Amino acid sequence: MYYKPLAPVVKVLVEEFGLKSGYMTTVNSYTADQKLQDAPHKDLRRARAAAAAAENIVPTSTGAAKAIGLVVPQASNVLDGIAIRVPTLTGSLVDLSVRLEKSPSVEELNASFKKAANESFKFETDEIVSSDIVNSHYGSVFDSKLTNFVESKDGRLYKLFAWYDNEMSYVSQLVRVLEYFVSL
Template sequence: MMRIAINGMGRIGRLLFRRLIDNKDLELVAVNDIMDTDNLAYLLKYDSVYGTFAGTITRKPGAIVANGKEIKAFQQEKPAALPWKDLKVDVVLECSGNFSSRAAAEQHLKAGARKVLLSTTGSADIPLLVYGFNQHALTKEETIISPGGCMTNCSTHILYILNAIGIKSVQCNILHSYTSRQELVDAPHKQFRRGRAAAEAIIPVEIDLQHSLERLLPALKDKIASVSTRVPVANGAMADFTIQLQQETSRQEINRLFSTAAENDYKGIIEYTEDQLVSLDIKGNTHSCVIDGSLTTVVGNHVKLIAWFDNEYGFTTRMIDWLSLM
């Protein structure tokens, strides 16, 4: 059984803990975060988005006990000092966001882990592999893997499928729940808008999504622009794509393209619906994106496409997929 450790117990790390604790094929053996372990146990048990943990979580010295399973808990700032070798850790899920360069992530390897799976897009020298798109490019020799982020996992499949028709340009706006990198009340920030109160305003923020998409889809280089608009909800996202195609199309053709993909090659990755969803309906959805065919519009060769995704649950599903593949 593959032995897993999690470094960084923020939103993604804690959700992965919940989802891995009873996994029969993957054994969670340790977590590391600089927060107080009593506080960590509390946050694992009580979650404002996904509710109270269905099982039991208790605290003992140096460990979290969940559903009777003892998980080692460390508070080490330097990954190289963690006992991954002694614990025979196969894969570290690097979820802190602080060790996304190759040199930084390699600290886990020096500590004795066999491989590292990031929870974000890493530096340019780390392979960017999106599950359902290019996971076949993974080699046994690669020790550090970036699975992209939730926005990349939503967007890549959509643009790849549409580029079968031919894309001239893409404008992408990800309407996204607020995140821990924003502020609860107005505060200084190098991106001024990120410093505004997240629960009180609709806030456009700068993102680097287009750079990730250009790495994955080089044929679209210099054809993509992106922005994220943070909205006052705690979970869920709606991706709004405005796409100029090489030729005229129709609403029916676009919807048929994605409904077919969802039923066949992209089953489990893309979902297609014409139900009248709102963001709350997507909570707990395991797909990378849910195409909302009821909102597809076409004028000549201009397409407006809307896709929903749970920015936490969908993405952690892909990370678990990666573990299964590895």
């Protein structure tokens, strides 16, 4: 469910600046379906024992970029992506490169994300690493220190990052949804 940390970031971009296109990379801690010995898997990289969870960086597919359109319809068909499984227990990162309709500064971008912060979306001002978000109840932790862009004749290409604990973040979001349904 890697689109969950991506969704609040994409929502802000769509609503505040207009999203032209983007490419995301989830740098994700290994998961239970990674093999520890040779075994069948639809992705040959993940079928190999050499791709053992705690030993290698494993490029693989993700449905997150396509699924984001279900959550933020304006993002349908303008995002694509890849997942990179890394040898960490938990603590993952979404790396998002985008072209926007508007040309905000880094400060304007960060101000919009700060304004969007809530119980499930944290605006982070410290320089953090993956272990800093372990057991985080936020679905997405926006890393404001890494916001940047490059200018070219084609406009600006923005780089944004959001952290998440792929276990606790998911469970916390699930609990929030259940609490909402119970309150209806």
